[in-house]
Every structure is written in structure tokens, then in C-alpha cells.
Amino acid sequence: MKTKADLSIDFCGVRFENPFCLSSSPVSNSAEMCARAYDAGWGGIVFKTLGVETSFKVVMPSPRLNAYNLGDKRFAGLQNAEQISDRSVADNIADIAWLKKKHPDKVLISSIMGYTDPDWALLAKMSEDAGADLLELNFSCPQMAYKFSGYRVGQDFHAVEAYTEVVKKASKLPVIAKMTPNITDMVKVAMAAKAGGADAISAINTIRAISDINIDTFIPLPNIHGHSAATGFSGPMVKPVAMRFISDLYNAKELGLPISGIGGIETWVDALHFLLLGATNLQVTTGIMRYGYRIVEDMIEGLTDYMTDRNIISLSEIIGKASQKLVDPSEFNTRYQVVSVIDDTKCIGCGQCYISCHDGANQAIVFDSLERKASVDETRCVGCLLCKHVCPVWDCVTSKEVDTSVVKHAAIF
Amino acid sequence: MKLVDTRKIRQFQAMRDPMSLQASIKESNRCLLCHDAPCSQACPAGTDPAKFIRQIKFLNYKGAARTIRNNNILGTVCSFICPVEKLCEKACSIKALEDPIDIRGLQCFAAEYGNRFKLEPQEKSLKTKAKIAVIGCGPAGMSCAAELAKMDYDVTIFEREAKSGGVGRWNIPDFRLPGSAIDQDFQNLQNLGVEIKFNSAIDAGDSISVLLAEGFEAIFIGCGLSSPFTLKMFEGFTNTYDYNSFLRMVKVNRESLQLQDKSVVVIGGGSVAIDSAVSAKACGAAKVYLVFLESLEELPADQEEIELARTMGILFRPASQVSAVISDGNRITGLTGCEIEWLEPGKFVPSNATQVPGTEFSLKADVVIQAIGTSPGKEVSQLSKGMKTSGKGVIRVGETFETSIPGLFAGGDVVNGGATVVQAVGEGKKAAVAIDHYLTGRKAI
Numbered sequence: 001m002k003t004k005a006d007l008s009i010d011f012c013g014v015r016f017e018n019p020f021c022l023s024s025s026p027v028s029n030s031a032e033m034c035a036r037a038y039d040a041g042w043g044g045i046v047f048k049t050l051g052v053e054t055s056f057k058v059v060m061p062s063p064r065l066n067a068y069n070l071g072d073k074r075f076a077g078l079q080n081a082e083q084i085s086d087r088s089v090a091d092n093i094a095d096i097a098w099l100k101k102k103h104p105d106k107v108l109i110s111s112i113m114g115y116t117d118p119d120w121a122l123l124a125k126m127s128e129d130a131g132a133d134l135l136e137l138n139f140s141c142p143q144m145a146y147k148f149s150g151y152r153v154g155q156d157f158h159a160v161e162a163y164t165e166v167v168k169k170a171s172k173l174p175v176i177a178k179m180t181p182n183i184t185d186m187v188k189v190a191m192a193a194k195a196g197g198a199d200a201i202s203a204i205n206t207i208r209a210i211s212d213i214n215i216d217t218f219i220p221l222p223n224i225h226g227h228s229a230a231t232g233f234s235g236p237m238v239k240p241v242a243m244r245f246i247s248d249l250y251n252a253k254e255l256g257l258p259i260s261g262i263g264g265i266e267t268w269v270d271a272l273h274f275l276l277l278g279a280t281n282l283q284v285t286t287g288i289m290r291y292g293y294r295i296v297e298d299m300i301e302g303l304t305d306y307m308t309d310r311n312i313i314s315l316s317e318i319i320g321k322a323s324q325k326l327v328d329p330s331e332f333n334t335r336y337q338v339v340s341v342i343d344d345t346k347c348i349g350c351g352q353c354y355i356s357c358h359d360g361a362n363q364a365i366v367f368d369s370l371e372r373k374a375s376v377d378e379t380r381c382v383g384c385l386l387c388k389h390v391c392p393v394w395d396c397v398t399s400k401e402v403d404t405s406v407v408k409h410a411a412i413f
Numbered sequence: 414m415k416l417v418d419t420r421k422i423r424q425f426q427a428m429r430d431p432m433s434l435q436a437s438i439k440e441s442n443r444c445l446l447c448h449d450a451p452c453s454q455a456c457p458a459g460t461d462p463a464k465f466i467r468q469i470k471f472l473n474y475k476g477a478a479r480t481i482r483n484n485n486i487l488g489t490v491c492s493f494i495c496p497v498e499k500l501c502e503k504a505c506s507i508k509a510l511e512d513p514i515d516i517r518g519l520q521c522f523a524a525e526y527g528n529r530f531k532l533e534p535q536e537k538s539l540k541t542k543a544k545i546a547v548i549g550c551g552p553a554g555m556s557c558a559a560e561l562a563k564m565d566y567d568v569t570i571f572e573r574e575a576k577s578g579g580v581g582r583w584n585i586p587d588f589r590l591p592g593s594a595i596d597q598d599f600q601n602l603q604n605l606g607v608e609i610k611f612n613s614a615i616d617a618g619d620s621i622s623v624l625l626a627e628g629f630e631a632i633f634i635g636c637g638l639s640s641p642f643t644l645k646m647f648e649g650f651t652n653t654y655d656y657n658s659f660l661r662m663v664k665v666n667r668e669s670l671q672l673q674d675k676s677v678v679v680i681g682g683g684s685v686a687i688d689s690a691v692s693a694k695a696c697g698a699a700k701v702y703l704v705f706l707e708s709l710e711e712l713p714a715d716q717e718e719i720e721l722a723r724t725m726g727i728l729f730r731p732a733s734q735v736s737a738v739i740s741d742g743n744r745i746t747g748l749t750g751c752e753i754e755w756l757e758p759g760k761f762v763p764s765n766a767t768q769v770p771g772t773e774f775s776l777k778a779d780v781v782i783q784a785i786g787t788s789p790g791k792e793v794s795q796l797s798k799g800m801k802t803s804g805k806g807v808i809r810v811g812e813t814f815e816t817s818i819p820g821l822f823a824g825g826d827v828v829n830g831g832a833t834v835v836q837a838v839g840e841g842k843k844a845a846v847a848i849d850h851y852l853t854g855r856k857a858i
């Protein structure tokens with residue numbers, strides 16, 4: 001009998017029953033919504049970012065969303081022009097206090113954004129008093145109407161360090177600094193947060209992007225009364241970029257802080273990818289905006305089955321395992337070369353591999369127009385496996401190693 | 414209808430392969446994941462297709478297999494033979510835009526996945542609660558027993574035959590429902606700790622009192638229909654079968670039927686008649702006629718089944734009635750018949766048919782199969798004194814599937830007069846809940 005896997009984690013000294021959290025956004029806008037998310041199974045919630053309305057009154061632009069569709073795959077990405085919470089501090093703090101009372105065993109993280117030192121201190125203190133378990137500092141919203149806030153702060157090492165320090169002084173709660181991906185080297189910003197006393201790093205917030213343009217009016221979308229802006233992009237399309245940042249953070253030995261991974265997570269496999277790259281805690285927004293809180297059921301069940309089937313009892317056994325396999329490209333073993341292998345019995349004769357190899361690789365596919373079958377000319381194949389990736393039959397194209405000491409391989413000569 | 418492999422039908426192998434992983438991912442991604450999903454509402458057994466499709470879409474395949482098994486103890490069987498186009502797929506929202514989701518295909522994929530990757534068994538009944546007897550190990554009985562076992566009742570099934578599954582085991586042809594599917598579901602039932610007594614018919618008069626005396630505190634009857642109707646004109650002939658004995662021989666000993674190059678006439682226009690006709694053809698019959706009163710449009714069989722019969726080359730004789738037998742001693746050699754018209758529209762019963770002069774025909778008949786309906790066995794109404802049955806012998810029950818005798822429940826074909834596996838599963842489940850209420854309510858007093 002296999003032991004059932006345990007999904008609980010320790011993050012900054014706080015126990016989460018599972019690593020799955022709502023990230024700060026409309027999905028965590030109110031206590032009523034958050035309570036439903038807890039009931040659905042989410043282990044923690046990062047509440048929608050609090051601001052101080054007396055310093056800056058938030059008004060949301062309208063409309064504020066545009067979905068990026070890839071052919072028939074709708075919602076491959078989401079662009080938003082949303083600001084931080086437009087509710088009053090008092091209302092938000094009351095919600096946090098109510099939630100903690102109703103769900104003492106679930107984790108509540110208060111996301112805050114100040115515009116001045118006193119703002120940061122005030123929001124930190126009020127969140128702590130209301131019962132929040134952790135603080136997340138929003139250094140990363142890419143479209144705040146208040147000029148020096150959000151990602152502009154997140155691009156400024158000194159501001160990141162200084163604001164983190166203010167918060168650490170104002171409250172005893174562990175602090176997560178939320179990073180913007182709109183920067184070349186995230187590790188440097190994370191190091192600044194660490195210098196200011198941050199206990200953990202979360203990444204990524206949204207990527208500045210333009211998702212669509214109306215070709216008649218020339219107005220990019222979302223069309224906000226005749227104008228638009230490059231604003232935050234999220235969802236499945238940002239996942240590969242997010243994963244890169246997670247591995248950068250994890251592999252930066254000098255940093256050594258726990259990571260909360262965010263960006264395009266929808267399934268337990270996405271979640272597992274982030275864990276394998278070094279995230280301990282996970283956050284989701286766009287997946288929930290698209291499908292609802294219910295997706296956590298499949299994350300929990302799927303990840304539990306994965307672990308149970310492999311006798312993995314605790315998530316700590318796998319965190320970071322994939323980041324450890326990443327090396328500098330200069331360290332690749334190029335004596336190892338492969339060629340493509342097409343399974344004749346599975347080939348359906350569409351010729352997509354032929355077109356791609358012919359125009360995008362090394363003209364190594366031979367297409368028999370009479371039989372309608374593709375085959376590989378091994379003397380020309382460079383082993384890039386473009387053919388494998390375009391083949392509509394998932395298991396038709398494989399590869400095999402060539403002995404480069406014997407065979408003249410097209411990639412080397 | 415999706416293409417079927419007629420070669421496989423002739424070999425009595427499952428005519429469709431389970432949906433592949435690749436196709437299942439694609440198909441599940443077409444699903445709109447509706448709010449308050451109409452497909453799930455349309456399933457009589459509460460299998461919850463909306464949930465298992467979502468689970469497949471989010472790569473939670475084992476979860477999908479669990480949902481199917483936990484909600485419907487005949488989940489594997491249903492994935493082969495549910496009339497989805499009348500149930501879940503009929504309700505599918507995307508039909509307003511494109512083809513409905515292939516829910517049966519996805520169910521087949523998930524059930525097979527759970528089987529292949531050894532889903533952990535459900536917890537055994539602790540048997541801390543009352544002893545309950547279930548009569549019949551068909552879909553209704555299996556489903557009722559499974560639900561009761563999950564509630565920790567001590568359940569014993571009494572089955573007349575040597576195997577589980579009911580009609581699916583003995584009648585539904587292997588190319589539509591392989592025995593392995595029934596075995597899989599039966600294994601899941603056994604894992605729940607239900608005791609099964611095979612070769613144990615409960616058919617003596619007043620058997621229910623005997624069971625009560627043996628300490629069973631509630632009883633569920635799920636014994637289906639075992640008295641097929643036959644026509645008077647065929648009495649005494651040796652080369653005619655009712656559908657039940659014919660399909661049973663097809664299942665257990667089809668060589669002995671010796672249908673090679675024969676001319677077979679099947680009488681009836683329902684699913685059972687089509688199964689009989691296609692089976693006869695698959696056994697090698699040269700010609701198989703299907704003679705029925707309805708027109709093709711009025712045929713009660715599903716479109717998919719009609720298509721299957723067409724593909725197999727069955728010769729349809731719609732709006733036709735057999736009038737007399739041509740015989741040689743005690744063997745039928747041919748039939749004569751005539752086309753009919755309905756006297757009153759929409760009333761599809763023989764008494765409403767009138768023969769059209771000048772449309773007389775005759776058919777060569779080496780074998781005649783009668784598939785014109787069925788009813789509960791004669792013993793059913795004798796099981797308990799005072800248990801109410803209808804004219805045709807089906808047991809009368811209330812909303813909770815309790816018969817006129819307190820503590821005695823019934824469901825499935827023996828109650829609904831013949832429907833589907835999924836309907837029988839649903840009724841078995843509902844009866845189990847009612848039995849629990851009956852027993853706990855009684856104890857509370």
C-alpha cells in the first residue's frame with residue numbers, strides 16, 4: 001500500500017495545507033470571493049493589492065481587458081489595464097479581519113502598495129493587526145496611473161530596498177517582494193529586496209505587452225476611449241518566461257530565499273513545473289479568471305496522484321530538481337548528436353515535416369508522393385527535431401543517437 | 414456516427430477502439446466547461462460527465478477515472494453502450510455552435526485509463542450496518558449494492574446465473590460490449606466488499622419472507638425482464654428463437670447456430686431487433702431481413718444503431734407485417750407478409766395496423782428471430798404476497814422505489830419495463846438512498 005502524498009508546505013515559517021494560492025488580482029477582490037476560494041480547496045490567498053486612497057484615488061480604466069487568441073485556442077494570454085484595489089483601506093482591512101476569523105487555518109497574505117514611506121508602514125501595520133499571515137509588496141504592477149509606483153519602483157534597486165526596510169520596521173510579519181519581469185536581471189532586484197529584509201520573492205507579475213490592434217481604427221486593444229497602452233500580460237503564454245525567471249532566482253546562490261511562483265499556471269503539471277524549478281509556493285490568477293476556483297480540485301488531485309504513484313511523500317523532495325539540470329550553453333556535450341526517426345506505420349502522409357524541414361531546417365525529409373510517406377535522409381538530418389514538433393501524430397517521430405566517431409553527422413560537418 | 418470496423422464486428426471484437434490520449438486531450442479542450450452543466454444533469458445515473466471531462470482537460474486522468482467509477486459502478490459498461498445521443502450529448506451546450514462533445518469516447522478513455530494504471534480500490538464496506546439482500550446482479554442490483562456497501566451495509570447479492578452483468582453479459586453482442594468491460598465493473602463492485610452468491614435464483618413463492626427470516630432487514634429486487642414475448646403463429650416450429658435465447662447463444666456458443674449462408678428473418682424494429690439482425694449477419698448469414706411495422710422514421714432504435722445495421726447490409730422491410738408461415742413439417746421455410754398503414758397516426762401497435770392490398774410479399778426464412786418485447790418472469794409477482802405489479806407484471810413502486818411492501822424495494826427493467834443500463838444504475842442508486850432512510854428512520858423510533 002502506497003503512502004498518500006502530503007501537499008503541505010512551509011513557506012516563511014507559515015504552514016500551507018497545499019501550495020496553491022490565489023494571486024493578488026480580481027480573483028481575490030473581496031472576502032466573499034476569497035471565502036469561496038478557500039472552500040474550493042485553495043491553500044492560501046494573496047488579497048487584491050491595497051493602496052491608500054488619501055494618497056491616490058484609484059479609478060479603473062474601462063474596459064480593462066483584452067484576451068489574446070491563438071487560432072481556435074482562446075485566451076492563450078490576457079492583457080489587463082487594471083489598477084490595484086479601488087476599494088477603501090478600511091473596507092479591505094475589514095475583509096481581511098473577517099476572513100482570518102472565518103478561516104483561521106487557511107493562509108492569508110496581504111498585498112500592499114504604498115506611494116510614500118508612511119503609506120507602506122501604515123498598510124503593513126494595519127494588515128498585521130487585521131490578522132494577515134504574511135505581506136506581499138507589490139513592486140510590479142505595470143500600469144499604475146500613479147507615476148512612481150508598481151513596476152517603476154520594481155526597476156529601481158534603491159527604492160525596492162528602502163521600501164522593504166520601511167515595511168520590515170513597521171511589522172513583524174514575513175515579507176514577500178513581488179517582482180516585475182519587465183527588467184533584464186531579476187536577481188539584482190531580488191537581492192535589493194533581500195538587502196531591505198525581504199524573507200521571500202514572488203514572481204512574476206505581468207509582462208508589459210500589446211495584445212491586439214484594431215486594423216481599421218489603428219487603436220490597440222483594449223480600446224480605452226480611443227487610447228491604449230502597453231500593459232500587463234498574463235496566462236499560459238507567459239509561463240515559459242515566468243519559468244525562466246523562477247530558475248534564475250533559484251539558481252542564484254547568493255539569493256537563497258524561498259520563491260512563490262506565478263505565471264500561467266492552470267494544471268497540476270504547470271504547478272509541478274514551477275515546483276521543479278524551485279518555487280515552494282504557487283499563485284494563480286488568469287487560470288481562475290478563465291475557469292473559476294474549481295481548477296484547484298484537479299491541481300490537488302493530479303499532483304497527489306503524481307506523488308503517490310512515485311512514492312514522493314513530501315514536496316520538499318522535488319523542489320528545484322529541474323533547475324539543477326540547467327547549465328550554461330557553453331557546457332553542453334556536443335559529441336552527443338541525434339537524427340530523427342519517423343515511424344512508418346504511424347505516418348499519415350500529410351507532409352508537414354517535409355515542408356518544415358525543407359524550408360526551416362536541412363532538407364533531410366524525403367517525401368514519397370505516390371505512397372504518401374515521409375522518411376529521413378540520415379546523411380542530411382541535423383537532429384533539430386523540427387519534424388517531431390510539427391507532426392500531428394504525437395508519437396510518430398522520435399530520435400536516435402548517432403555515433404559521431406563513426407558516422408559523418410550533418411550537424412558537425 | 415463515427416466509423417466502425419465491420420471486420421471487427423464479424424470477429425465479435427469491440428467495434429470501436431477506446432479514444433486515444435491525443436484525441437481525448439483535443440476533445441476535452443473543445444468542452445466549454447459550462448456552469449451548472451446540462452450534460453451532467455442529463456445523466457440518469459449522476460455519472461457527472463462535466464466533471465470528468467474537466468478532469469481530462471486539466472490532465473487529471475486518474476481523477477476522471479475515479480469520478481466515473483465512484484458515481485456509476487457500471488461506468489465502464491456505460492462507456493460502451495450508453496445511448497448518449499439521447500442523454501448527455503443531447504444536452505451539450507456546444508451543439509448550438511458545432512458537434513456535441515464526444516462524451517462517450519472520453520468516458521471510454523478515462524475508464525480504460527483507470528483500469529490500465531490501476532486505480533486504487535474504493536474502501537471496503539465495514540459491514541457495521543444492517544444485512545441487505547439484493548436479487549439480481551445486473552446493473553440495477555450492482556448499483557444498489559455498491560451504494561449500500563459504501564454506506565457500510567452488509568450486502569449480499571443473489572444471482573440466478575453464474576456470472577454478473579445481467580443483459581449485458583448474456584444478450585448485448587460482444588462487438589458492442591466486450592465481457593472485459595463488465596468484468597472490470599464487477600471487480601470494482603467486489604472491491605467494495607459486497608458478497609455475491611451465483612447460481613442462486615430467488616424464485617420460489619414468498620421468497621421475501623424467507624429472506625426476512627434469515628435476518629435481511631431490507632431487500633432490493635433488480636431481476637430485470639426474462640419472459641420475451643413470442644407470436645402464436647410460430648408456436649411448435651423448431652427453427653425460431655426469441656431474441657433472448659438467440660442472443661444468448663450468440664454470446665456463449667455462436668458456432669452451434671450454424672447461420673452460414675442462411676436466410677434469417679428478424680421480427681421487430683427496436684434496438685434488440687437490430688442487435689439480433691447484426692449478430693446474425695456477423696455469424697455469416699447470407700441475408701438478414703428486418704421486418705417491422707414502423708416506417709424508417711418511426712423506428713424506435715437509435716440513429717447510430719440503424720446506421721450500423723445499414724453498414725452491415727441488413728435488408729429493411731419497413732411498414733411491414735408478417736401474416737403467415739410457409740412450412741415444411743415443424744420447420745419454417747418462408748414467411749408471407751404485407752405492407753401496412755396506421756389507422757390512427759402515432760399509435761404504433763399491431764391492433765392499429767391495416768394491411769395494404771396489393772403489397773403482399775414472401776421471404777425465404779431458414780431461421781426466424783422474434784424481437785418484439787419482453788416482460789418480467791412469472792415468478793416475480795409471486796416473490797412476496799401482496800406486492801403490487803402492473804398488468805404486464807412490472808413491479809409497482811413509489812418515488813423512492815419502495816414497493817407496496819415496506820422494506821421491499823425494486824428498480825431497473827423490472828420496474829420501468831425495460832430501459833437502459835444507465836437508467837437501471839440511477840434507479841439502483843436512488844433505491845439505496847431510500848433503503849438507508851428506511852433503515853435509519855426505523856431505528857430512530
Ligand SMILES: Cc1cc2nc3c(=O)[nH]c(=O)nc-3n(C[C@H](O)[C@H](O)[C@H](O)COP(=O)(O)OP(=O)(O)OC[C@H]3O[C@@H](n4cnc5c(N)ncnc54)[C@H](O)[C@@H]3O)c2cc1C
Pocket residue numbers: 494495496548549550551552553554571572573574577578579580581584585613614615616635636637638639660684685688790792824825826827831832833834835837
Ligand atoms: C439486446 C439488448 C440490447 C440492449 N442494448 C442496450 C444498450 O445499448 N444500452 C443500454 O443502456 N441498454 C441496453 N439494453 C437494456 C439494458 O441491458 C437493460 O436496461 C439493463 O440491463 C437493465 O438492468 P437490470 O439490472 O434492471 O436488469 P438485467 O440486466 O436484466 O439484470 C437482472 C439480473 O437479475 C438476474 N435475475 C433475474 N431473475 C432472478 C431471480 N429470480 N433470482 C436471482 N437473480 C435473478 C438475472 O440473471 C440478471 O443477472 C439492451 C437490452 C437488450 C435486451
Ligand SMILES: Cc1cc2nc3c(=O)[nH]c(=O)nc-3n(C[C@H](O)[C@H](O)[C@H](O)COP(=O)(O)O)c2cc1C
Pocket residue numbers: 023024025026048049078080082083084085111138141178204205206232233234235236238262263264265283284285286287
Ligand atoms: C486583471 C488582473 C489584475 C491584477 N492585479 C494585480 C494586483 O492588484 N496586484 C498584483 O500584485 N498583481 C496583480 N495582477 C498580476 C497577477 O497577480 C499575476 O502576477 C499575473 O497575472 C501572472 O499570473 P497568471 O498568469 O496566473 O495570471 C493582476 C493580474 C490581472 C490579470
Ligand code: SF4
Pocket residue numbers: none
Ligand atoms: S465579466 Fe462581469 S463585470 Fe465584467 S463586463 Fe462582464 S458582466 Fe460585467
